[in-house]
Amino acid sequence: MNKHTFKGDWNQLKGSAKQKWADLTDDDLLHVEGSRDKLVGRVQERYGHSKDEAERQVDDWRREHNY
Structure with a gap:
């Protein structure tokens, strides 16, 4: 999925x-607003995760839902 999709x-x-x-x-x-980087930042902020951990969670979630 590309950024626009x-x-x-x-x-x-x-x-x-x-x-x-x-x-x-x-x-x-x-x-x-659908921005992967913004979602990573919010997950990192709310849960106190490292940037790498937040990126891993977001990427896993996207793969899980085929997004």
């Missing part, structure tokens, strides 16, 4: 992201 599908993906990372607020998800 990910952004285009973001409204459908938000619910799945909220289930995976329950500590993310609706405002967090609105701010992310």
Whole structure:
């Protein structure tokens, strides 16, 4: 999935992201706007993960959902 497709599908993906990372607020998800890097940053911030760990989680989540 390329960057534009990910952004285009973001409204459908938000619910799945909220289930995976329950500590993310609706405002967090609105701010992310489908950007992988922004999602990594929010996961890192909310959960106190290292950047590498947050990237791994986001990439695993995307693969799990074929996004």
